[in-house]
Amino acid sequence: MRRADRARNPDARTHAMTTATATADAAPAAPPPAAPGFLPASVPLTTLGLALASFMQVLDTTIANVSLPTISGNLGGSANQATWVITSFAVSNAIALPLTGWLSRKYGERKLFMWSTLAFVIASFLCGIASSMGFLVFARALQGFVAGPMYPVTQALLLSIYPPQKRGQAIALLAMVTVVAPIAGPILGGWITDNYSWEWIFFINVPIGIFSSIVVGRQLKGRPERLEKPKMDYIGLATLVLGVGALQILLDLGNDEDWFRSQLIVVLAIIAAISLAVFVIWELTDKDPIVNLRLFRHRNFSAGTAAMVVAYAAFFSVGILVPLWLQRNLGYTAIWAGFATAPIGILPVLLTPFVGKYASRFDLRMLASLAFVAMSFTSFARSHFNLDVDFNTIALIQLFQGIGVALFFMPVLQILLSDLEPHEIAAGSGLATFMRTLGGSFAASLTTYAWTERGAVHHAHLTERVSAYDPSTMQQVAALGGGDPQTGAAVLERMITQQAAQIGFNEIFHLLGIIFLCVIAFVWLAKPPFGAKAGPAAAGGH
Template sequence: MSTPAQSVHEAAFNPPSRGIATMGLCLATFMQVLDTTIANVSLPTIAGNLGVSSGQSTWVITSFAVSTAIALPLTGYLTRRFGEVRLFIWATMLFSLASFLCGIATNMPELILFRALQGAVAGPMYPITQSLLISIYPPIKRGMALALLAMITVVAPIAGPILGGWITDNYSWEWIFFINVPIGLFASAVIAQQMRERRDPIETPKLDRMGLFLLVIGVGSLQIMLDLGNDADWFASPLIVALTLVSVVALTVFVIWELTHDDPIVNLTLFRKRNFLVGTIAMVMAYAAFFSMGLLVPLWLQRNLGYTSIWAGLATAPIGLLPILLTPVVGKYSSKVDLRLMASFAFVVMGLVSFMRSQFVVQVDFFHVALTQFIMGLGVAFFFMPMIQIMLSDLSPREIPGGSGLSTFLRTLGGSFSASITTFLWDERGVVHHAHLTESISAYNSQATATLPLLGATPTAQLAQANQLITQQAVQLGFNELFYALAWIFVGLILLLWFARPPFSAKAGPASAGH
């Protein structure tokens, strides 16, 4: 027989309309995840309108990413201090306000400041949405709720650049921010109405000022270093070296401080729990690899195959089709199938697609590019929901917001690392292959001497055209090597995943029904 405390923790809170409450939560999350990518394609227009260089305009992205990364690990503390529902409502409303301020910004410093504010309040939104969704569904249906959230996590970043480009071309860049205002206010009102009877336990934990200071310095320096590294030629830049040293020292001291503090601002002891540790490592590595794929393919289509940004978007968009169609199926059977099998299937599909792409050539057509994206969607459909549920399965209800915030922070950081490392390795391998391929162009190679006259009327034109073809092939070989490596990463993650132990049912949040 369960105790009253257990029944409170395990019972789902029943809002007046579970469907409307779900819609409010998902709308806010879609808006927040969309904003991680919607401004990317608008940067040239923003830079031109505000009279700054393209390099300066990238701070619109960096400021959002840095403040989000800092805010994510604070979710557990903020939840204890303000309660899940109140935190969600205020974060969503402030996100709408920050979006409006971004839209009326008259210069770049203002826009960067308001984007930083937007990122800071966006941090807790996704982890709190996870926790609230779990709390309003009975155990048998929580997989469905998490599958729906996973679908949004996949579709929103894909829709961001397409929607951002369309709004910028047909209206003005300000509207990529203004559209958030009615969505955010509506979502806030819905959740306030649907969850007004939900009672969250409120604590008054003492603010760990030293932990917060170290977190801001360490994560801020690390995120800026990752964002600026490629453009600054990495460790050839004194700025990158300084940022790296600051982040390493600050984060090392932060970990030691948090593990020895009586009331840490970030609960690192959650990693003592097996499923949370295994699930977080697997999720971070898999998401980093998935993020690399999402970065590489559009860049490759535009740089190497000559696609426009619109056609690159159309070629990559099919990845979202199967997650939308299969979400009900994945959610329905998640309680009946070992979630490790679901996630393993996802990694098999992602690995297979990576192996397929490692065989691509520069003559590959649109159909085969879109087909691999479509197949990739099958893996994505079975990826996020099982991984989230495995990760949170051995956390107590009170630990879920903090654990979700911490894992989402590490996942986001993993994406930033993968973006920087992937572009760096692609450039480096392209240079190496270019050097190897040019070695065969000489007067002693009969095939080369026979081919060069076909490339142009003059020796200069012939060599220029040959260099262009060699560069294209070198970039392609680098692309293929990266996907071959990504394929084996997914294979290795299957082995890691089976260190997790059932049961994997996510627990409800810590609130009482209030009636």
């Protein structure tokens, strides 16, 4: 069996999971430019509309994971083509994120939220009516692109309707919603696919999106916003699209094309390297860059963003590998894999409101360090798993990791935004979100590749111990097949493959445990105070 064939199925699920969590827990957007004191007619109703839109968008990035085999079968596509259903969303979403600042300055947060949410509804409907794999890939790319501004703008609008002293709780509320959504996605997607049809995983967005758009649009009508006519950085956008797109496609196709033995992969690598180099140089010298890389001159922003990107990539690698391992190695169904991983959301739901309310009383570096220690502990615990591990043990480790999730995002986000000037917060939020999204997406491909490769290496080592010329060995092989040597050989091959994959799984989690501990150093490079700087933006004005 070729390496590409072994890698194909994990890649498909990998990129779906990546996009999901990449959007969830995004960096808080800048305090919006609304005039201080503006409140909607109903703060709870507006909060509900914003939360539902966020939940819908994050949910949709994972809800399709478990349905990919059914979708590709119904539309006559291969497993490799099913991967593009996920990849198209991830790449488009990452490319659209940096455009959020430009769009919000030109059209305003309220209008951008309404139109991006309605566009998401339309794209979801197109996904549901797709009759071919090509059309579904196009619709998913459109869906990912219009989803790019949704989460940052949702954060900005949510912060604008709460007073400064309650904004930590508002961020915590949104974080809680987006922690639950990726967990609920696979369970809900499996249930819908099993009991109805895969199209409904997209159709359910239609009423939710329409409701959210109408409610938020009406509640925030009259919200003061200062519109501008910003210059579009076309060169920055073009090099960003080429560089990120080529790099993501390279990572997606690497396993299938046997990496740099393929001319296509070499060409993609050259395009990505040149485009990203030009992008960095241009953005550092342009007066109005689409991505303001000069923000890295701030110490806390640099340290916090580095911690966020590395820790998030490791965190999402966990979210990718565990469900894959449960289904491939332990034989769990998609729904039961979702049940086993779901406990990770319990403690964040319970603790996040308290973290948002009381975190400012502690050193945020200490809270983040505790988060990384908890994640490291759970990673090391998984590195000792075997093929006989029971459901309760898996669920308990997931539950404990929830402590890390609850203490991770909010403190690190506040650290990285703490030393930005008020007028830089919007750009800083967008840049941190953009880099974290790319980090998660790239980590997805690399983690799956590493698991496949380590499994192949250990498979080779284990098979070296089996000799077809050893009579006692062949006798045991025949016994595995009930006396039939061929059946026994097939059984043995299956056992070796599972064991090799398990060893690779354990090695990767041992490495992830080390990575989480190393990230603590990034956090402690930051210097207090970590409160937002005073200024019009911090106060809610512009």
